[in-house]
Amino acid sequence: MKYLLKNRDLEGTIKLIYVDPPFFSKADYSASIKLESEAMDDIPTIRTSAYNDKWQEGMAEYLGNLTFRLMLMKDLLADDGCIWVHLDWHAVHYVKVIMDEVFGEKNFVNEIIWQYKSGGSGKRHFSRKHDTLLFYAKTGAYTLDPGTEKSYNRGFKPYRFKNVKEYKDELGWYTMVNVKDVWRIDMVGRTAGERTGYATQKPEALLTRIIESCTAEGDLCADFFCGSATMPAVCEKTGRKWIACDEGALAIAASQKRLSDADFTILTDDEKLRGKSGRLECAVDITAAGVSDSSIAEIKIIDYAPPMRSLPLGREMKDVVRDVKAKDPLQLIDFWSVDFSYDGAVHRPDKCFCKGKGVIETKCSRIIREQGSISIRAIDIFGNVTEKIVEL
Numbered sequence: 512m513k514y515l516l517k518n519r520d521l522e523g524t525i526k527l528i529y530v531d532p533p534f535f536s537k538a539d540y541s542a543s544i545k546l547e548s549e550a551m552d553d554i555p556t557i558r559t560s561a562y563n564d565k566w567q568e569g570m571a572e573y574l575g576n577l578t579f580r581l582m583l584m585k586d587l588l589a590d591d592g593c594i595w596v597h598l599d600w601h602a603v604h605y606v607k608v609i610m611d612e613v614f615g616e617k618n619f620v621n622e623i624i625w626q627y628k629s630g631g632s633g634k635r636h637f638s639r640k641h642d643t644l645l646f647y648a649k650t651g652a653y654t655l656d657p658g659t660e661k662s663y664n665r666g667f668k669p670y671r672f673k674n675v676k677e678y679k680d681e682l683g684w685y686t687m688v689n690v691k692d693v694w695r696i697d698m699v700g701r702t703a704g705e706r707t708g709y710a711t712q713k714p715e716a717l718l719t720r721i722i723e724s725c726t727a728e729g730d731l732c733a734d735f736f737c738g739s740a741t742m743p744a745v746c747e748k749t750g751r752k753w754i755a756c757d758e759g760a761l762a763i764a765a766s767q768k769r770l771s772d773a774d775f776t777i778l779t780d781d782e783k784l785r786g787k788s789g790r791l792e793c794a795v796d797i798t799a800a801g802v803s804d805s806s807i808a809e810i811k812i813i814d815y816a817p818p819m820r821s822l823p824l825g826r827e828m829k830d831v832v833r834d835v836k837a838k839d840p841l842q843l844i845d846f847w848s849v850d851f852s853y854d855g856a857v858h859r860p861d862k863c864f865c866k867g868k869g870v871i872e873t874k875c876s877r878i879i880r881e882q883g884s885i886s887i888r889a890i891d892i893f894g895n896v897t898e899k900i901v902e903l
């Protein structure tokens with residue numbers, strides 16, 4: 512956020528900020544990685560941490576971290592923009608007070624209850640089946656189209672009021688009313704097409720409602736705790752521009768995979784990535800295309816070794832990874848992309864490849880006109896990024 516303010520001049524430009532930060536759940540969210548390889552029988556599932564929501568100094572530390580970020584978000588937000596903070600019972604009441612302080616009590620628009628069915632049940636408390644979203648405007652100039660929804664009549668019978676239009680479906684009679692503040696939307700199901708496997712992924716239907724009610728096509732939206740990129744994925748589908756960030760390697764990897772059809776730029780914090788890159792071996796062939804002065808660049812991924820020392824795994828799991836490295840190393844790559852006209856600073860993918868069921872494309876080619884450099888970037892199954900620059 513500091514970078515966007517200082518280096519990109521984006522102060523006051525973002526129309527919608529949605530954030531779904533850690534909830535102060537005191538949990539460690541894990542990821543299970545199941546590899547398949549023709550060269551190996553039944554590889555044990557690798558379990559690793561996706562992100563941690565434990566705070567040594569408790570609520571004060573959690574709120575301190577969030578407050579600082581909310582203040583930067585306020586600077587980025589447009590005067591007619593709004594911000595949504597997605598939380599649950601653990602911290603929402605404390606964060607409400609902070610939001611009042613940062614954004615102003617008068618700019619509080621709604622407390623949206625997102626009600627769902629899945630999750631556990633309780634015996635010492637009523638089952639917790641909702642999250643709370645705090646919706647604030649930056650100023651009174653915000654825009655909102657709440658949309659409409661069905662409201663069933665009592666007993667599903669017609670009221671026959673004068674000037675009230677009534678409709679009937681298989682359940683019975685209803686009227687259309689402006690959308691209310693309790694939203695019943697299903698969680699992402701185990702077999703849903705949109706499921707990425709990332710812990711705490713939110714449904715696209717929830718984000719679609721938020722984005723469509725507060726923004727128009729072409730508006731800029733941002734999510735600074737994007738996880739598996741639900742917000743950018745919905746922005747892509749609804750024609751909004753987006754900025755997304757996350758500090759977790761697995762989240763960034765899941766996001767890049769989910770957005771592989773989108774046209775976007777990846778900015779990385781090189782300091783944080785230091786020591787976390789693996790070793791990528793590729794063959795690059797340049798041949799004359801036979802037309803004017805262009806050439807064909809052909810790239811083949813040959814080998815990959817992850818940064819074993821920095822993997823967040825115990826000894827047993829590291830042995831599984833070593834075994835895969837020895838027998839079928841390319842299984843450790845989850846996603847790779849090529850920027851055929853690398854500018855020396857930012858990797859802008861021209862071609863991206865995701866691993867499907869145990870299979871990843873290893874070759875790609877393209878006609879190139881300039882003699883510059885090519886950047887090849889691989890993300891492994893743990894989210895480690897390894898970049899190889901080839902000077903032509």
Ligand SMILES: C[S@@+](CC[C@H](N)C(=O)[O-])C[C@H]1O[C@@H](n2cnc3c(N)ncnc32)[C@H](O)[C@@H]1O
Pocket residue numbers: 531532533561562709710711712713714735736737738739740741742756757758759762
């Ligand atoms: C609840 S998840 C977001 C899930 C997301 N909405 C989705 O649909 O996939 C919270 C995310 O916040 C990220 N996170 C935690 N602390 C962060 C920080 N200081 N900066 C950026 N991201 C952070 C975690 O890595 C995690 O991916």
